[in-house]
Amino acid sequence: MTRVGWIRLLVIVLAVGALELACRAGFVDHRVVIAPSEMAAALWRMIAAGQFTGEMTRTFGIVVAAVVIAIVLGFALGLLIHALPRVREALDPFFATYYAVPIFIFYPVLVAIFGLSPVPILLMGVATAIVAMIIATLNGLDRVPRVLTKVARVHRMGAVETALKLKLPAAAPYLFTGVKLATSYGFIGVIASEFILSPAGLGRVISDAYADFNNPRMYALILLLLIVAVVVNTGLHAWDQRWAERRGIRKP
Amino acid sequence: MTATARRTTDTLIILVVILLAWQALHHVVGETALPSPAPTLSYAAHFLFTARFIDNATATLVCFAYALALSYALGLAIGVWMGAHHLSGAVGEPILISLYTLPKITLYPVVLLIFGLALSGRVTFGAMHGVLPVALLTMNAIRNIPPVYLKAARTMHLSKAQTVFSVLLPATLPEVVAGLRIGFTLTLLGVLLAEMFAAKEGLGFLIVNAMQLVQNEEMITVAVVLFAFAAAANALLLWMEHRWFQRT
Amino acid sequence: MTAPEVHARLAGVTRVYPATAGHQPVHALGPIDLDLKRGEFFGVVGPSGCGKSTLLEVLAGLQPATAGTVTFEGNRVAGDVPDGIGVVFQEDASFPWLTVWDNTAFGLRRTGVDDTEVRRRVDDALAFMGLKDFARAYPAQLSGGMRQRVCIARTLVLQPRLILLDEPFGALDAQTRLLMGDEVLRLWRRTGATVLLITHALDEAAMLSDRIGAMSARPGRFLDIVETKWPRERESTIVSDPRFGEITGRLWDNLRGESMKSLGYAGMAAE
Numbered sequence: 001m002t003r004v005g006w007i008r009l010l011v012i013v014l015a016v017g018a019l020e021l022a023c024r025a026g027f028v029d030h031r032v033v034i035a036p037s038e039m040a041a042a043l044w045r046m047i048a049a050g051q052f053t054g055e056m057t058r059t060f061g062i063v064v065a066a067v068v069i070a071i072v073l074g075f076a077l078g079l080l081i082h083a084l085p086r087v088r089e090a091l092d093p094f095f096a097t098y099y100a101v102p103i104f105i106f107y108p109v110l111v112a113i114f115g116l117s118p119v120p121i122l123l124m125g126v127a128t129a130i131v132a133m134i135i136a137t138l139n140g141l142d143r144v145p146r147v148l149t150k151v152a153r154v155h156r157m158g159a160v161e162t163a164l165k166l167k168l169p170a171a172a173p174y175l176f177t178g179v180k181l182a183t184s185y186g187f188i189g190v191i192a193s194e195f196i197l198s199p200a201g202l203g204r205v206i207s208d209a210y211a212d213f214n215n216p217r218m219y220a221l222i223l224l225l226l227i228v229a230v231v232v233n234t235g236l237h238a239w240d241q242r243w244a245e246r247r248g249i250r251k252p
Numbered sequence: 253m254t255a256t257a258r259r260t261t262d263t264l265i266i267l268v269v270i271l272l273a274w275q276a277l278h279h280v281v282g283e284t285a286l287p288s289p290a291p292t293l294s295y296a297a298h299f300l301f302t303a304r305f306i307d308n309a310t311a312t313l314v315c316f317a318y319a320l321a322l323s324y325a326l327g328l329a330i331g332v333w334m335g336a337h338h339l340s341g342a343v344g345e346p347i348l349i350s351l352y353t354l355p356k357i358t359l360y361p362v363v364l365l366i367f368g369l370a371l372s373g374r375v376t377f378g379a380m381h382g383v384l385p386v387a388l389l390t391m392n393a394i395r396n397i398p399p400v401y402l403k404a405a406r407t408m409h410l411s412k413a414q415t416v417f418s419v420l421l422p423a424t425l426p427e428v429v430a431g432l433r434i435g436f437t438l439t440l441l442g443v444l445l446a447e448m449f450a451a452k453e454g455l456g457f458l459i460v461n462a463m464q465l466v467q468n469e470e471m472i473t474v475a476v477v478l479f480a481f482a483a484a485a486n487a488l489l490l491w492m493e494h495r496w497f498q499r500t
Numbered sequence: 501m502t503a504p505e506v507h508a509r510l511a512g513v514t515r516v517y518p519a520t521a522g523h524q525p526v527h528a529l530g531p532i533d534l535d536l537k538r539g540e541f542f543g544v545v546g547p548s549g550c551g552k553s554t555l556l557e558v559l560a561g562l563q564p565a566t567a568g569t570v571t572f573e574g575n576r577v578a579g580d581v582p583d584g585i586g587v588v589f590q591e592d593a594s595f596p597w598l599t600v601w602d603n604t605a606f607g608l609r610r611t612g613v614d615d616t617e618v619r620r621r622v623d624d625a626l627a628f629m630g631l632k633d634f635a636r637a638y639p640a641q642l643s644g645g646m647r648q649r650v651c652i653a654r655t656l657v658l659q660p661r662l663i664l665l666d667e668p669f670g671a672l673d674a675q676t677r678l679l680m681g682d683e684v685l686r687l688w689r690r691t692g693a694t695v696l697l698i699t700h701a702l703d704e705a706a707m708l709s710d711r712i713g714a715m716s717a718r719p720g721r722f723l724d725i726v727e728t729k730w731p732r733e734r735e736s737t738i739v740s741d742p743r744f745g746e747i748t749g750r751l752w753d754n755l756r757g758e759s760m761k762s763l764g765y766a767g768m769a770a771e
Contacts, residue, residue, distance in 0.1 A: 109463075112471065400590075
C-alpha cells in the first residue's frame with residue numbers, strides 16, 4: 001500500500017477508535033450510540049445465529065434484481081436513443097434534470113398503485129439506477145473515436161462485426177462506469193424505499209428496531225448495510241479506475 | 253422550423269406523452285390508486301392555497317434553507333482545504349467518494365437518536381447529502397488550476413491576495429458553482445427523505461401522510477409540485493451557469 | 501563603440517530538484533555560465549528534458565538556483581521575479597474568463613498606471629500583435645496561436661527590458677511558426693529589449709538569434725555558443741542565406757548525440 005493509503009487507514013482507525021473510547025468512557029450516551037465493538041459483536045451474533053437471513057435475502061435480492069434490470073434495460077435504451085439523434089435531443093433536458101428531482105417523492109404513489117409489495121421497491125431501485133446507465137451508454141457510444149469506424153471500413157468489416165469488435169470494446173470503460181453508478185444508485189433506491197415504507201426487508205427491520213429502542217439490533221444491521229455498500233462500491237470503483245488508467249482515459 | 257423551435261416542440265411532445273401515459277395508467281389501476289391528470293390539476297389549483305399546504309411548504313423551505321447554508325459553508329471549507337493541501341486531498345478524496353455512494357438513509361436513525369424529531373436533525377441530514385458534492389467539486393476545481401496561471405501571476409508581480417481574488421477565484425468558479433448546483437438538489441433530496449421517514453411537518457411528511465389517509469389527489473399534487481419546483485430550480489441554475497460561464 | 505553591457509548573468513548556476521517521497525533528487529541544470537548582452541537575441545536549443553525551461557525559470561526568479569548566482573541589471577535575482585522581466589510560457593496562460601482586451605490589460609492594471617495610459621498601451625499592443633479585431637473575444641474562441649499572441653501582448657504592455665519566451669510556438673505547425681518568428685523579430689526590434697527564446701526547432705533558433713546556446717542532455721550545460729552575425733533587420737526569409745545551413749549544421753553536430761542520449765538510444769551515441 002502507498003504511504004497515502006497507510007495514512008488513510010490510520011485516519012479511519014483513529015476515528016473509529018475515538019468513537020469506541022468515547023462510548024466506553026461514557027461521553028456518549030449508549031442509548032444514542034453504542035460502541036463500534038458492540039455493533040460488530042451484535043452483527044456477528046446475528047449472522048452466526050442466522051437471524052434475519054430472510055430479510056437480508058429479500059433486500060439484497062431486490063437490489064440485485066433492480067441493478068440488473070437497470071443495466072440491461074438502460075444499455076438497450078441507450079443504444080436505441082443513440083441511434084435516434086432527434087429523440088436524443090428532445091430527451092436531453094429530461095436527462096439533465098432527472099437526478100435533480102427527488103424521485104423518492106413518487107414512492108408513495110407507487111405504493112398506492114402496487115400496494116405494499118416488493119414491486120414498488122424494485123421499481124424505485126430501477127428508476128433511480130436506469131438513467132445513469134442510459135447516460136453512460138450514450139456517453140460511451142459518443143466516445144468511440146471516428147477513426148475506428150474508418151479503420152473498420154479499410155478492413156472491410158460489416159456493421160455487426162464493427163459493433164462487436166470495435167465499438168463495444170471502445171465504449172466498454174464508459175459502460176462500466178454506468179454499471180458502477182447503476183449499482184450504487186440502485187442500492188440507494190431500494191434501501192431508501194424500504195426505510196420510508198415497506199412490509200419487510202432490512203430497511204423495515206432497522207426502522208422497527210429504532211422504534212423499539214433496540215440499539216444493538218439497529219446498529220448491527222446499519223453496520224451490515226454500510227459494509228456491503230462500501231465493499232461493493234469501492235471494489236467497482238477500483239476496477240473502474242484501473243480500467244480507465246489502462247486505457248489512458250481521464251475521468252471527470 | 254429553426255433548430256431551437258424544433259427542439260422545444262420535441263420536448264413538449266414528450267411532456268404530452270408523459271401526460272397521456274399518466275392518463276392511461278390511471279385507467280388501468282383505477283381512481284383510488286392513481287387519480288388522472290385533469291382532476292389533479294383542479295385539485296391542485298385549490299389545494300395550493302390552503303393553510304395545510306402553505307404551512308408544510310414553509311416548514312420544508314425553512315429546513316432546506318438552513319441545510320443548504322450548512323452544506324455550502326462546510327462543503328466549501330472542506331473543498332478548499334483538501335484542494336490546497338495535497339496530502340489531505342489525497343487521503344480524503346476516496347473517503348469522500350465512498351461517503352458519496354453510501355445510502356445515507358441508513359444513518360438517519362442515528363441522526364434521529366442524536367437530535368430527536370427536532371428540526372436540527374432534518375437540517376443535519378439534508379446537509380449530509382449536500383456537503384459531499386460541494387466539497388468534491390471545489391477540491392477538484394482547485395486541483396485543476398493550471399500551474400501556468402500561478403507562474404503568470406508571479407511574473408506580473410501580483411500579491412498573494414491579488415492572486416487569490418483575480419486569478420484563483422475566477423479560474424475555479426465554474427466548477428465550484430456546478431458543485432453548488434448539485435449540492436442544492438441533493439440537499440433538497442435529503443430534507444425530503446428525512447421528512448418522509450420521520451417528521452410531523454413538511455412536504456415529505458405531507459406526501460406519506462396523504463398516502464396513509466388514502467388522500468391520493470393530495471399525495472400526487474404535492475409530489476408533482478415538488479417535482480416541478482426541483483426541475484425548474486435546476487434548470488434555472490443551469491441556465492445561470494451557462495450564461496455566466498459560457499465563453500465560447 | 502563600447503561593447504554592449506551585460507544585461508543578465510548566470511554564473512556557475514546549477515539547479516537540483518530536491519528529493520521527494522519516493523524520488524531521488526534530480527540534477528536538472530548546470531553548471532551554466534551565460535552573459536546576456538543588452539539588446540541581443542539569444543536562442544537556446546537542446547534535446548527534450550535537458551533543462552531549457554528550468555534555465556528560463558531560474559533566470560526569471562521563478563525557481564531558486566541551487567548553486568551559483570543570477571544577476572539582472574546588476575542586482576541579484578532571488579525569490580521574486582524582478583521588475584523589467586517578462587515571460588511568455590509554453591502553456592496557454594491566457595485567462596478564459598477575461599476578454600482579449602482585459603487579458604492584455606491584466607498585469608498593467610495592477611501596477612497603478614492610470615487608465616488612459618492603460619488604454620493606450622493595450623490598444624497599441626493589440627494593434628501590434630494583430631489582435632485589434634478580437635479585442636472583445638474570449639480566448640476560447642481563438643486558435644492556439646492567437647492565444648499565445650494574447651499572452652505576448654500581455655507581456656508587452658508591461659514594457660519589459662528582458663523578454664523570456666519558453667517554446668512559445670511549440671504547438672503550431674511549421675509554416676505558422678516561421679511567420680510567428682517574423683512577429684517576434686518585429687517585437688524585438690520595436691521594444692529594443694533583450695530576448696531569450698527557448699525552442700527545440702534548430703532552424704527557428706538559427707533564423708531568429710544573434711547567438712545560440714546549444715545545451716547538452718540533462719543536466720543541461722552549454723556545449724557551444726554559436727554566433728550568427730545576422731543583421732538586425734532580418735526576417736524569416738533569411739533561411740535562404742547560404743550561412744543558414746552552416747549554422748544549423750553546426751547546431752546539429754553538437755546536438756545529435758545529445759538528442760539520442762535523451763531519447764534513450766544509449767549505445768548509439770558512441771558510434
